[in-house]
Amino acid sequence: EDQVTQSPEALRLQEGESSSLNCSYTVSGLRGLFWYRQDPGKGPEFLFTLYSAGEEKEKERLKATLTKKESFLHITAPKPEDSATYLCAVHTYDEYGNKLVFGAGTILRVKS
């Protein structure tokens, strides 16, 4: 069964304290891995797409990397406005067609 696991479930950081979020996956056929940010009560906001092992993408204080079994979202010198739930999703395919499988997310709180 396709599965996406994110860790930790929650993370509290001080402003400026860098850290990493993990997304591990077991899917029958990976067609892409996506990172989203979600604020409470809102829809997920797209951050990155990664397609192959070794690929890296950067945006401001965020950097996403991909291996054959997991992805990391590195947050460098976070600010309070980076507080949100970070979701990882993998694009795969089964007998019913395409699907995007999400992890449960990591809740990030950055304190000033």
Next chain:
Amino acid sequence: DAGVTQSPTHLIKTRGQHVTLRCSPISGHKSVSWYQQVLGQGPQFIFQYYEKEERGRGNFPDRFSARQFPNYSSELNVNALLLGDSALYLCASSTDWGTDTQYFGPGTRLTVL
């Protein structure tokens, strides 16, 4: 440019009723997907449509159905509502049905009493 729009924003229904949720994709996007997000969990895939045809289906009962119109907008219908159907329903659009990035709307909050 306008992003993905969804209506209504909030909805309250009682058990056994039927509900219709609507979604308009980003201009130029031909694929729409629907997700259910229960509090504290990640979104769960329900359907994907491209050019009015179903291209993917998640593990949801037949009470859930959807369709896509010629202008690429979409409706999600849920019959015989259960308390457990209370959730945030998200719509996402993409340029095609393959591996393209999906962009999400703000969601419709459905409460079933």
